[in-house]
Structure formats: C-alpha cells, structure tokens
Amino acid sequence: MRPEYLFYLLVFPGLLFTGTLGLVVGWVDRKVSARFQFRVGPPFLQNFNDFFKLLGKETMITKEAVASLFISAPFVAFATVVLVSAMVGTAMFFGLSFGGDIIVVMYLLMLYSVMVILGGASTGNVYSSIGAGREIKLLLADELAFILVLLVPIVKSGYTLSLDGIIAAQSGGVFIGSLSGLLAFIIGLLCIQAKMTLPPFHIPEAETEVVEGPFMEYSGPPLAFWKLSHLMMWVTFPFLLILLFWGGFRLSGLGILWALLKYLLIVVLMIIIKNTNPRVRIDTALNFFWKYAAPLGLIALILAIFGV
Amino acid sequence: MGWYNKRLAKSIWVFHISASPCNNCDIEILDLLTPRYDIERFGIKLVGSVRHADVLLVSGIINQKVGPIVKKVYDQAPKPCFVVGVGSCPASGCCFKDSYNKSKNIKDIIPIDLYIPGCPPKPENMIEGVVKLVEVLNA
Numbered sequence: 027m028r029p030e031y032l033f034y035l036l037v038f039p040g041l042l043f044t045g046t047l048g049l050v051v052g053w054v055d056r057k058v059s060a061r062f063q064f065r066v067g068p069p070f071l072q073n074f075n076d077f078f079k080l081l082g083k084e085t086m087i088t089k090e091a092v093a094s095l096f097i098s099a100p101f102v103a104f105a106t107v108v109l110v111s112a113m114v115g116t117a118m119f120f121g122l123s124f125g126g127d128i129i130v131v132m133y134l135l136m137l138y139s140v141m142v143i144l145g146g147a148s149t150g151n152v153y154s155s156i157g158a159g160r161e162i163k164l165l166l167a168d169e170l171a172f173i174l175v176l177l178v179p180i181v182k183s184g185y186t187l188s189l190d191g192i193i194a195a196q197s198g199g200v201f202i203g204s205l206s207g208l209l210a211f212i213i214g215l216l217c218i219q220a221k222m223t224l225p226p227f228h229i230p231e232a233e234t235e236v237v238e239g240p241f242m243e244y245s246g247p248p249l250a251f252w253k254l255s256h257l258m259m260w261v262t263f264p265f266l267l268i269l270l271f272w273g274g275f276r277l278s279g280l281g282i283l284w285a286l287l288k289y290l291l292i293v294v295l296m297i298i299i300k301n302t303n304p305r306v307r308i309d310t311a312l313n314f315f316w317k318y319a320a321p322l323g324l325i326a327l328i329l330a331i332f333g334v
Numbered sequence: 335m336g337w338y339n340k341r342l343a344k345s346i347w348v349f350h351i352s353a354s355p356c357n358n359c360d361i362e363i364l365d366l367l368t369p370r371y372d373i374e375r376f377g378i379k380l381v382g383s384v385r386h387a388d389v390l391l392v393s394g395i396i397n398q399k400v401g402p403i404v405k406k407v408y409d410q411a412p413k414p415c416f417v418v419g420v421g422s423c424p425a426s427g428c429c430f431k432d433s434y435n436k437s438k439n440i441k442d443i444i445p446i447d448l449y450i451p452g453c454p455p456k457p458e459n460m461i462e463g464v465v466k467l468v469e470v471l472n473a
Contacts, residue, residue: 028335060374072345072377075344079338082338082342083413085412164359234382237382238381245386
C-alpha cells in the first residue's frame, strides 16, 4: 500500500473532506428546510456543535442490548460511508479505480443499511426493533430499482464496471443528456431519497411513530457517528449520481463553478422533495418502487442497451 | 470543560416530560417551535427519545403516580443533563398545591436546575430561561 492511499482515505476525498462538507451541507439542508417553513433556521456551525456535543455525552447501554453489536454497528457504518466516499472521490478527482468499482460501491451501500438493521435490532427496544424491521422492508423496496439504475451507466459506457471508465466514456456527451440516462437519473434520485431515509421515505425513523427508530437507544459518541455518517451521505450520494450520469467534476477554471452548481442542484432537489412530501406508508413505498420505479428502471436499461 | 460547555450551550436538545400537567404549558412549549419564535435558531431541538436529550423539560405537578416514572426517565437520560421546570406547577404546585396526590418532595424525584414560573409562561419567558441556562453553561 502506498502512503498516498492513506491520504485519500483519511483526508481529501475521504474522511476529513466528506465529513466537513457533509456537516456544512447538513446546515444547508436545515436552513433551506427552515426557510420553507418561514423560519430563520440554525446558525452555520450548528451541525459541528451538535457533533462535538454528542462526543462528550455519556454512552448508555441497556441491559437487554447486545453490547458488542450495539457499539460496533455505528462505527462499521461510519467506516463504510468513509470508504464509499473515498472510492467515489478518488475516481472523480484523481482518476484512480480498479475493475469492479460499482459492485463494491453497491455492496458497501447495502452494508450501511445492514448495520442500521443490526444496530437497531441489538438494542432490545421495541421501537428500535420495529424501526430495524422497517429498514429491512425499505431496503427490499429500493434495492432492485437502485441496481437497475446503476446498470444503465454500465451499459452506456460499453460494459465497464470501473467508475473511472464511466467518467471517461462521458467525455463525448454526458449520460443525462440521453433519454435512458435522464430516466435513470430521476429514478436514482428517488432511490437515494429512500437509501438515506429522507422524507417521504423516512419510514424506519419516523419520529412521530417509532421515535427515530433504530437510533432511539443510542446516545453519546455512537449517536454522533450515526449522525455524521448520515450527513456524509449528503455528499457521497450526489457525488455518485454526478459521476454516473453527469460526467463527474472538472476542477479547473470555470469547471469548479460548474461542479459546485451541479452538486448544489442535486442537493436542493433532494431538499425540495424532502420538504414537499409527507411520509408514505411501508406498503405505498413498496408499491412505488416495485410497480413504478423498478419497471421504469428496466425500461431505461433496455433503452440504454438499444443506445437511446 | 469551558470549550465543551460552549458547544453544549449552542446545541441543546430538549426532551419534554409531561408529568401530570394541565396541558397549558405543553401548548406554550410547542409555540417555541413555530415560525414566530423558531427556537432552532439557537440550536435548540425537540427530540423524541430521552437518550438524545440534554435538557428535560418537566411540566406539571409531579403527582404520586407519575413520580417514579419521571425518576426513571431522568435516570435514563445521558449525563450531562439539565432539568428545567416549566410553569408554576413544578415550582410551587400552583392551584394544585393542596391536591391529595401531589408528591411530597419533588427534589427527591428529580433535581430541577431551573424554574420558569408562569401559568403558563409565555414563550418569550421560556426563551429567557433558556438564555439563563446558556449563560450558566458559558460562564
């Protein structure tokens, strides 16, 4: 292993960069949401304060909890998100990748959900268990559509599985410009909403029903890392979408402004979807993903195979 | 712990315990989250689980039936954790002071750090109380 890999993982596209940007984007989310409701919203450093405050609180473990799983789940989930963001970031900024990037990304993103399920189920709390069960159902709902969406850029770039190859294939024209790419991008955006459990798909952590669901019993540093990894996804998922459909970033001259605009557009779209939709029921979510999103994803895939 | 207390003062997550209230204070507490007062601009957030709480808002006289449960909830909250008594009830019992089921000694059940008197206190009054708590933390 070369020493710069450690730098990639811990500093630039990985932990430090994604963490900081995630906390900032978390503020953008809260501020824009507040403006939607004609409120003022929290100050800029709010999420940093929240994170450092949680680091200093007491960690409580219930008597019924499986302590090892309870404590390790948030950290494994955090490591997963760091790894995904480092992979997406190195492919985007340094052009580094290996043969099977997308498969690894797919598995790691699923591993995060699995960790949420394990963490929620290990607390011994009824609401957490219900939340974990709902997370399983949501994972079942969105996974098929998400995989179909990921297949579209693979097909369009001439069956390459590396993220670097997908960016290279888009040098002639970005995938979002074609019909199949646009369709897959829209479905991908909705799948991301479900993967991040944002409204309208915040079924597992529905505050009014199951009180934060899997995260209910967490306190102190483990909760801080759950929150941080959730906020880091505000960076990872839009970056992944930009990489797969929008030709990645070109960090020179006007390219920086263009990159910022692309990223902010996706984030603001997600915030608008989040703020204008009420929570759907679990059967409605399953219905939506299996009856509408997945067939549309399949159509996009078939269109991509025919080169439309 | 000056640096840490400053972080804590800027990010207070509140858990609301209704300990046999008349519901009047609870309605006023919800007013704090509305666009008119918007307590989130101070980083204050209402959370649903006591494990996430930094401040417990107790409203109502803590009667004999709910007293042990309030004690249990306080023990479940991760420390450092502060308790704010909203309304005249936790402070003095208000118009229920002669009630047959009033707890004898509230101090044994839950150590209240800050009282916000009023029946019910106005939202401005509660914000002032929170500012006092923040001042104590920053000192």
